[in-house]
Amino acid sequence: MTDSPVGTRIRTAAVIGVGTIGLGWAALFASAGLTVRINSRRPDAEAHVRKAFELYAASLPGGPADPAGLAARLEFEPDVARAVEGADVVQENAPEDLALKQDLFARIGAAAPAHALLLSSTSTLLPDALGARMADPGRLLVAHPFNPPHIVPLVEIVTGERTDPRAVEETVAFYRGLGKTPVVLRRAVPGFVANRLQSALLRESIHLVREGVVSVAELDEIVTSSIGGRWAAVGPFRAFHLGGGPGGLRHWFEHLGAGLEKSWQGLGNPPVDEETVARILAQAEEAFGGRTYEELAAERDAKQTRVIAAAGTDADAGTDAGPAQRA
Amino acid sequence: MTDSPVGTRIRTAAVIGVGTIGLGWAALFASAGLTVRINSRRPDAEAHVRKAFELYAASLPGGPADPAGLAARLEFEPDVARAVEGADVVQENAPEDLALKQDLFARIGAAAPAHALLLSSTSTLLPDALGARMADPGRLLVAHPFNPPHIVPLVEIVTGERTDPRAVEETVAFYRGLGKTPVVLRRAVPGFVANRLQSALLRESIHLVREGVVSVAELDEIVTSSIGGRWAAVGPFRAFHLGGGPGGLRHWFEHLGAGLEKSWQGLGNPPVDEETVARILAQAEEAFGGRTYEELAAERDAKQTRVIAAAGTDADAGTDAGPAQRA
Structure with a gap:
């Protein structure tokens, strides 16, 4: 140093x-x-x-x-x-x-x-x-x-x-x-790790659009207005720890743990076939087609920079026995 | 009105x-x-x-x-x-x-x-x-x-x-x-929708901790410092649309679409057995155990409120043919 x-x-x-x-x-x-x-x-x-x-x-x-x-x-x-x-x-x-x-x-x-x-x-x-x-x-x-x-x-x-x-x-x-x-x-x-998690979310996202539950734009809106903010603030384990109330993750597992495996069985495993891709591309064109790559990328960068600052990711790093302590 | x-x-x-x-x-x-x-x-x-x-x-x-x-x-x-x-x-x-x-x-x-x-x-x-x-x-x-x-x-x-x-x-x-x-x-x-997406992420999160790739605290840190901020700013489809560069989601599917199904086959489907739960609870105790529910919940609420304001979720709602137009 x-x-x-x-x-x-x-x-x-x-x-x-x-x-x-x-x-x-x-x-x-x-x-x-x-x-x-x-x-x-x-x-x-x-x-x-x-x-x-x-x-x-x-x-x-x-x-x-x-x-x-x-x-x-x-x-x-x-x-x-x-x-x-x-x-x-x-x-x-x-x-x-x-x-x-x-x-x-x-x-x-x-x-x-x-x-x-x-x-x-x-x-x-x-x-x-x-x-x-x-x-x-x-x-x-x-x-x-x-x-x-x-x-x-x-x-x-x-x-x-x-x-x-x-x-x-x-x-x-x-x-x-x-x-x-x-x-x-x-x-x-x-x-x-991060790309595997992303891939898991994408699999279910494609499944839900393919099944006609929501459109591409609606799925994005659901993520940005719920789990996105949650996961920018706290990760999945901390979120469920708090979801368990004062009893924490232990309480959460006791009450929902048994249903987890069953709920996973109901998740989708969609084929990425021509029809699925065509459906997604048509809806994506409707959602993003009117704007240029540069516009959308600049908007993403500005938003993401604001979000990262708001979450204070760096300020908290290491609080929970992170890799700095371990390396 | x-x-x-x-x-x-x-x-x-x-x-x-x-x-x-x-x-x-x-x-x-x-x-x-x-x-x-x-x-x-x-x-x-x-x-x-x-x-x-x-x-x-x-x-x-x-x-x-x-x-x-x-x-x-x-x-x-x-x-x-x-x-x-x-x-x-x-x-x-x-x-x-x-x-x-x-x-x-x-x-x-x-x-x-x-x-x-x-x-x-x-x-x-x-x-x-x-x-x-x-x-x-x-x-x-x-x-x-x-x-x-x-x-x-x-x-x-x-x-x-x-x-x-x-x-x-x-x-x-x-x-x-x-x-x-x-x-x-x-x-x-x-x-x-949101709980299904959350469940898909949790399944892979539990798999990765169970396999010893990362700890509970490290997995949370990975999410808050990467996909969390991304998904608070833009949803998964918009993220991949931009990941495709100026060619957009079409380009992205052309180059990565074929590998998607194969990558999904490699994702985990862990049993939620006693050993898995015990491992997660021990690591969660190490990560969060020193702080009360009230402290952690207040911190989550403050962060998440800042993140939501930073992402400007509400200001943008409806831009992409959201439900207000549809209902």
């Missing part, structure tokens, strides 16, 4: 790839005062990143920033070995292609400083597979953000057989310093 | 039952300027409601209210027929016992004015069953709130075979006038 902008030794971050996720990380790192080295082979990489920063600068954890000030912290290096040279952290955001990422991490591992944290934004691959071609994958971790990474606090940290525990600790400190909420999974599971 | 406090003809509401749900409705109705007639056989009903108002007055849609001012709008009537006499709306919150509610609605139907809306807070029973013993169940609807009803905007409206369409329209107008978000289900389904 020294005088680095994020409270760790980290001063220079290499961001590999400038898709949506890479751009979000770049904006966040720059807003925290890091030097950000962008690695992309796109000839228009600089213009592309600058354009994205015009949008992203409005929704940063520290409040709106000056896009030009953020861009001033950028360096551009199309060669990956030179991009990670001297970097304290490398955030990789290449396409979800195992062979491609294995090759990338072999080259990153050979060129990055020994102390650098090597972090992959992958949502599907595991550290042991990603590092298969590295001499020492001890400092390679999955650090999976939730889109957009400059707005949503969560970073799911997944370790491998050969991960160095000190690298986990440093990774958690790094993201906490950036105002994120890193959670270290106790073991790896396909899809990690 | 006249000069009534909630923009409808409704001036007097009878609230049947003073459990958590009844108390929340009573606080909300009183804060909107209605006369609230409390029907309960509890000898301490008045003291009980006044005590609850001390807590509830802090978290009302219009901002904090004076508990004594709210309580001044209350009348207490232990006889149900006299309680609904002259009432414009009856909100029933009796225990989930079909025979009991059928008897109650038979008596309510016989004593309430012909124009009164007869609304049940039930989370499991349907209007046709509830009104089986009524001469005319045309103005009986299910109006299921999400706990706590004075804070969470959603009210799920469920109609029956014999429901009068005008009663649906008036019910929607009544709740909108109170600042709620009523959504009329297109057809009834067990558990309605």
